[in-house]
Amino acid sequence: MHSRDSCQDSDVTDPLGGLRDLFRLPRGVIYLDGNSLGPLPVATSDAVAQVVDEQWGHDLITSWNVHDWLRLPQRVGDKIARVIGAGPGEIVVADSTSINLYKVLMTAVAINRRDARRTEIVSERSNFPTDLYIAASVAAANGLTLRLVDLDRDAGLVPAADVVDDRTAVLLLTQVDYRTGRLLDITSISAEARAAGALTVWDLAHSAGVAPIGLGEADFAVGCGYKFLNGGPGAPAFVWMHPRHASAATQPLHGWLGHEAPFEFSTDYRPAPGIAGFQVGTPPILSLVALECGVDTVLAAEPLGGLTALRAKSISLTSLFIELVEPLCVDHGLHVITPRDPAHRGSQVSLTHDEGAYAIVQALIERGVIGDFRAPDVARFGFSPLYTRFVDVWDAVARLADVLDTGEWRDPRFAVRTAVT
Ligand SMILES: Cc1ncc(COP(=O)(O)O)c(C=O)c1O
Incomplete structure (x- = not known):
């Protein structure tokens, strides 16, 4: 059984945890869109x-x-x-x-x-x-x-x-x-x-x-x-x-x-x-x-186990997300469309929703959890093992639960389509 504390414990013992310092990530933002645009490395500027x-x-x-x-x-x-x-x-x-x-x-x-x-x-x-x-x-x-x-x-x-x-x-x-x-x-x-x-x-x-x-x-x-x-x-x-x-x-x-x-x-x-x-x-x-x-x-992950270690953490992150999101699926008409078998899964998890996922993604972004939407009905969440913490996964799902429980995603402003989704 996971808890926010156990996620924080996983971050403390994560051998790749220090790699997060290589990025300039805005405070308060949980960035789950590195599968679309990776964040800014500290060294780049x-x-x-x-x-x-x-x-x-x-x-x-x-x-x-x-x-x-x-x-x-x-x-x-x-x-x-x-x-x-x-x-x-x-x-x-x-x-x-x-x-x-x-x-x-x-x-x-x-x-x-x-x-x-x-x-x-x-x-x-x-x-x-x-x-x-x-x-x-x-x-x-x-x-x-x-x-x-x-x-x-x-x-x-x-x-x-x-x-x-x-x-x-x-x-x-x-x-x-x-x-x-x-x-x-x-x-x-x-x-x-x-x-x-x-x-x-x-x-x-x-x-x-x-x-x-x-x-x-x-x-x-x-x-x-x-x-x-x-x-x-x-x-x-x-x-x-x-x-x-x-x-x-x-x-x-x-x-x-x-x-x-x-x-x-x-x-x-x-x-x-x-x-x-x-x-x-x-x-x-x-x-x-x-x-x-x-x-x-x-x-920078090479001395820490390289791609093998990155892949292992990626699987742990996506597995945790799927496990935490599953109860929401039952209650709120969400569906995980990403393979449950980690051997057949990349570093993202995608959800669909019975009434369309676009507004849910927008409401989440307003709450500081950045994923994206792909037509016709897919909400995508990418989990880069370089900077995503286990506690980020916990907090992202907690905010998703809030967005769904309160029904705030139904506010018409979240339905307005932007050029890039
Ligand atoms: C699978 C795949 N191939 C190619 C591209 C884009 O290619 P380009 O760099 O030419 O824009 C994307 C963009 O998201 C993609 O997801």
């Missing part, structure tokens, strides 16, 4: 200010050489590689997740279209919209079909044999479902897809930084910098390619910084080998500096 004042402000354009700005996409990529279990030199930071999806899907299709039977891209109907839009555009550009499948909402172990066959060129999936928080097993699905001759592309937007990924036989992966990697609003994204494709793959957006020798200024494009060729234009240095500070907050 000074790091960005220093690059602005001392590098850009003083060293001007010489900074590209003096401060090795051109290598930042790879340097930060190597740090993200430590977070997601990839090797050095396998990741580059560039562009947005959407653009990287376009690049890797086009590349994967080009590799597998050598087999004329492979005429489709397969994805999940409930995948994040940008994944589906980009997949549809890549399918159209290549004369392929986009086939959407419905996977079991509760099962993390999806037999790839059920979704791919010898028509499949590429299987595109997101490891943690943005609505339900369901987590897929990349290692087993990718191995089975590979055995069936399909290439796999993974979107790690909601898993990088909070769960061991297990890339295994996967072919390509992309992910966001601004969610659990705490890189700041609009942080650049990352892209990974299995080293077996390093010499064969060329992505389709040929920009000068994906060229083998950009400062030759030659007329013809020669792709840089490996993942470096997934760069297109000039890297956003200030955003990369902020992203590096964010990734460093995750790497």
Whole structure:
């Protein structure tokens, strides 16, 4: 049986508890939206200010050489590689997740279209919209079909044999479902897809930084910098390619910084080998500096057990939330739509409500508990193990109970839709 005191005790003995000091969190706010925008690391403001004042402000354009700005996409990529279990030199930071999806899907299709039977891209109907839009555009550009499948909402172990066959060129999936928080097993699905001759592309937007990924036989992966990697609003994204494709793959957006020798200024494009060729234009240095500070907050867990310890705490937090919220479900028409089995759950818990969840989320935000809403009816709560305390989970559920018991969420002001939900 949990109590507020027992939650506080868990915080005192939590080996990761000190990592919270790496963040600047507003007093009185319980932040459960790091799955959407990670909070500001303490180190970021000074790091960005220093690059602005001392590098850009003083060293001007010489900074590209003096401060090795051109290598930042790879340097930060190597740090993200430590977070997601990839090797050095396998990741580059560039562009947005959407653009990287376009690049890797086009590349994967080009590799597998050598087999004329492979005429489709397969994805999940409930995948994040940008994944589906980009997949549809890549399918159209290549004369392929986009086939959407419905996977079991509760099962993390999806037999790839059920979704791919010898028509499949590429299987595109997101490891943690943005609505339900369901987590897929990349290692087993990718191995089975590979055995069936399909290439796999993974979107790690909601898993990088909070769960061991297990890339295994996967072919390509992309992910966001601004969610659990705490890189700041609009942080650049990352892209990974299995080293077996390093010499064969060329992505389709040929920009000068994906060229083998950009400062030759030659007329013809020669792709840089490996993942470096997934760069297109000039890297956003200030955003990369902020992203590096964010990734460093995750790497700060390395001496404390790293991703294994972060994952263990994430599971404890989400399990506690589910356990505490369950009595409210019975009394107030709430439903937990996230898998109960922690092995199939990312670092978020999602609820629906019989009368819609939007107003409940808004009422909670007014009470200092920040989650978010995803249409049509999902309230999402993300639990970053870097800074969320067990007592935060207790207090968040207590405030949710108040919002429901008093019926205050029914006030019309909470129904007013904002542009970003
Ligand atoms: C699963 C997933 N993929 C991609 C994105 C967004 O990609 P982009 O960085 O291009 O905006 C999101 C944004 O929330 C997401 O949840």
